[in-house]
Amino acid sequence: MKHDGYNEFRQRGRFDFPIEFHHVDRHHPRFYMPYHWHMEYEIDLVVRGSVTLTLNESQVHAEAGDIIFIRDGVVHGGHPETTDTIYDCIVFDMKKMLAGSHTFQDRIEDVLKHVTLINKYLPASTPDIPRLIQHLFRSMKEEHTGYELVVTGLLYTFFGFIFQQGLYHEAASLPLREHRRKRITQLKQTFQLIDSQYQQPLTLTDLAQAANLSPNYFCRFFQKITHHSPIDYLNRYRIEMACLKLTHTNDSITEIAFSCGFNDVSYFIRLFRRYKETSPRKYKQLMKEGK
Structure with a gap:
C-alpha cells in the first residue's frame, strides 16, 4: 500500500x-x-x-x-x-x-x-x-x-x-461526535509534524506541543490510541521512510540514516534490525531482486 x-x-x-x-x-x-x-x-x-x-x-x-x-x-x-x-x-x-x-x-x-x-x-x-x-x-x-x-x-x-x-x-450524538473529533484533530496535528519534520531532531515536547497537550498527558493519550509510545512511533515512522529510500534511491546506508532523522548510523542499523528483522543492506538487496 x-x-x-x-x-x-x-x-x-x-x-x-x-x-x-x-x-x-x-x-x-x-x-x-x-x-x-x-x-x-x-x-x-x-x-x-x-x-x-x-x-x-x-x-x-x-x-x-x-x-x-x-x-x-x-x-x-x-x-x-x-x-x-x-x-x-x-x-x-x-x-x-x-x-x-x-x-x-x-x-x-x-x-x-x-x-x-x-x-x-x-x-x-x-x-x-x-x-x-x-x-x-x-x-x-x-x-x-x-x-x-x-x-x-x-x-x-x-x-x-x-x-x-x-x-x-x-452515528453518535453531536456533542459526543464533536468531543471525539477534537481528540482526533489533536492526534492528526502530531502526525502532520512527524510527516513534515521526521528528518529533523524531534523531542517528546515537540510532539506534545503539536497536539497542544502537556508531555505527560500526551504520552498517555498517544499510547492509548496508537498502542505505541510517541518516540517509539517516531522511530518506526523513520524506519518506514528509510525503507522507501532503500527501495527507490541509490543513496548509501549512511545517507539514508541521516536523511531520516538519525544522527548515529549504528543506532539506525540496530533499530532497523529490530523492526524489520534484517539489516538495511539485506533489505535493499531483497527489494532490488524483487522477492
Whole structure:
C-alpha cells in the first residue's frame, strides 16, 4: 500500500475511475502501516495471517478472510501480526463512483454524511460479502476488458448487502461526535509534524506541543490510541521512510540514516534490525531482486 504522507490528498486511480488496488506482503515498503488518513473510503481484505489496525480510537484485529471498512477522514494504521501476512486493499472516491440520481441515493448520502456508519469489522463468516470482495479485488488486479463496470457493480452490491444485513449503525450524538473529533484533530496535528519534520531532531515536547497537550498527558493519550509510545512511533515512522529510500534511491546506508532523522548510523542499523528483522543492506538487496 503506497502512502504519500499522513494526509493523502491525491488523485486515486483515474479521474473517471477513482479507485486504487494495492497488494501488500512483507516485501512491500509499507508492510507496516504508519498512521495516516485520506478523504476516500478504504476496504481491506486479509488474505493470509492477521493484522491489528487502529481506526481513530478503536482497535480491530482481523485474520484471513476478514474485511475492514474504513470511512473517509479516519486516522488509521497498524501492523501485521506475522511476517507471512498478506493483505489487499482498495481506496476509492465513493462520492464520485456511487453518488448520483439513483433510487438509493439517500442511503449513499447518509453514509457520505456520516449519519449512517458502516461496521468497521466484517468477519469472514459474514454471508456473501467476503466472496464479493474477493471477486472485486480480483477484477481490480486482473483489469480485464470491462472491469470498471464489474467493479462499480460490485461496489453497489457490497453496500446493498450491508444495508440488507443491517451491518451499520447510526452515528453518535453531536456533542459526543464533536468531543471525539477534537481528540482526533489533536492526534492528526502530531502526525502532520512527524510527516513534515521526521528528518529533523524531534523531542517528546515537540510532539506534545503539536497536539497542544502537556508531555505527560500526551504520552498517555498517544499510547492509548496508537498502542505505541510517541518516540517509539517516531522511530518506526523513520524506519518506514528509510525503507522507501532503500527501495527507490541509490543513496548509501549512511545517507539514508541521516536523511531520516538519525544522527548515529549504528543506532539506525540496530533499530532497523529490530523492526524489520534484517539489516538495511539485506533489505535493499531483497527489494532490488524483487522477492
